[in-house]
Amino acid sequence: MDHLVLGIESSCDETCASVVKNGRVIVSAALASSAEIHRKYGGVVPEIASREHLYSIIPVIREAIEKADVKAEELEAVGVTAGPGLIGSLLVGVSAAKMLAAVLHKPLIPVHHLAAHIAANYLAYSDLEPPFLALVVSGAHSHLVLAETYTDFRILGRTRDDAPGEAYDKIAREIGLGYPGGPLLDRLAAEGDATRLQLPHTRFANSLDFSFSGLKTAVLNEVNKAEMMAGKSRWKREEILSDRDIAASFQEAVCSVLTEHAAEALTVTGLNKLVLAGGVSANSGLRRKMAALAVEKKIEVYAPPLSLCTDNAAMVASQTYYEWLGGSRADMSLNARSLWELGERANGK
Numbered sequence: 277m278d279h280l281v282l283g284i285e286s287s288c289d290e291t292c293a294s295v296v297k298n299g300r301v302i303v304s305a306a307l308a309s310s311a312e313i314h315r316k317y318g319g320v321v322p323e324i325a326s327r328e329h330l331y332s333i334i335p336v337i338r339e340a341i342e343k344a345d346v347k348a349e350e351l352e353a354v355g356v357t358a359g360p361g362l363i364g365s366l367l368v369g370v371s372a373a374k375m376l377a378a379v380l381h382k383p384l385i386p387v388h389h390l391a392a393h394i395a396a397n398y399l400a401y402s403d404l405e406p407p408f409l410a411l412v413v414s415g416a417h418s419h420l421v422l423a424e425t426y427t428d429f430r431i432l433g434r435t436r437d438d439a440p441g442e443a444y445d446k447i448a449r450e451i452g453l454g455y456p457g458g459p460l461l462d463r464l465a466a467e468g469d470a471t472r473l474q475l476p477h478t479r480f481a482n483s484l485d486f487s488f489s490g491l492k493t494a495v496l497n498e499v500n501k502a503e504m505m506a507g508k509s510r511w512k513r514e515e516i517l518s519d520r521d522i523a524a525s526f527q528e529a530v531c532s533v534l535t536e537h538a539a540e541a542l543t544v545t546g547l548n549k550l551v552l553a554g555g556v557s558a559n560s561g562l563r564r565k566m567a568a569l570a571v572e573k574k575i576e577v578y579a580p581p582l583s584l585c586t587d588n589a590a591m592v593a594s595q596t597y598y599e600w601l602g603g604s605r606a607d608m609s610l611n612a613r614s615l616w617e618l619g620e621r622a623n624g625k
């Protein structure tokens with residue numbers, strides 16, 4: 277028998293809802309994004325994001341159900357990203373999900389945002405099953421995760437400071453590119469010289485943790501140095517140090533660190549499947565390096581299609597299905613959590 281679930285995502289600047297069948301097939305998806313509004317501020321403005329979610333949430337949910345051509349009563353469960361993320365944004369999705377679950381008398385399922393990013397892969401690879409190693413890299417996170425089952429996770433390594441997406445966005449803003457900077461720098465990197473800047477690859481002894489703030493600062497220092505030289509000469513900064521070379525050098529350093537850590541985690545765990553997830557898993561340099569790692573280590577590497585790398589509700593619906601199967605249920609006391617450790621239960625236990 278087929279099981280349809282609704283997933284709702286509102287943790288950042290995208291208001292999305294989606295109906296997914298049996299955790300694997302997208303039946304419908306609807307989205308309203310406030311990214312255009314944030315673009316002129318160079319980053320997400322939380323107050324604006326939550327207000328935009330309020331305007332969009334009901335129309336987006338209605339659109340997803342209508343497009344799926346099902347009656348709301350036919351849905352098996354209502355899942356929602358309950359954290360981590362921007363608290364005002366999360367609250368809009370969580371409140372809508374509670375209302376819908378109560379009205380329809382359906383189970384309410386809290387979903388962890390990073391578990392949902394991992395689940396994006398289930399929508400693309402029908403035979404993918406845990407256990408596997410997951411590298412979740414996004415605007416706010418950088419985690420190496422052992423996915424033991426669909427709903428049990430163990431964090432093997434995490435960033436101690438910045439996330440890679442955050443570093444991409446900061447560098448892009450500094451050199452005057454738009455927002456979000458990740459895709460723009462990724463495109464520029466293809467034309468640049470990756471050996472132009474010598475950048476640090478931070479490692480910690482006996483740890484799979486990451487650190488990207490030293491790398492980010494090193495890039496920003498190089499940009500400042502080139503700007504100062506330009507100020508004292510008739511050259512432009514771009515002629516001394518080009519955007520392309522900045523992008524290529526930075527991308528090479530970030531992707532090398534991510535790939536080296538993933539390789540080590542595969543060795544430690546003995547796993548032969550690596551799953552990429554999160555906004556930065558769209559990165560072409562990262563995908564290329566991971567493809568090479570797959571050949572070298574004779575493992576399988578999975579990455580979501582580009583459309584499912586960044587925030588979407590289909591991935592939330594996929595994870596909702598597995599949480600529902602596993603018996604996870606929340607009651608009307610469910611609250612959004614801006615901080616929520618992957619592997620910890622939604623109610624903090």
Ligand code: KG4
Nearest residue numbers: 414415416441456458459555556559586587
């Ligand atoms: O997963 P996501 O949509 O939101 C969070 O949960 O944080 O990730 C957004 C992040 C942004 O920082 C964006 O710059 C980055 O993913 N990103 C990329 C690429 N596409 C998106 N970073 C590097 N290369 C890309 N192609």
Ligand code: ZN
Nearest residue numbers: 414555586587
């Ligand atoms: Zn995300």
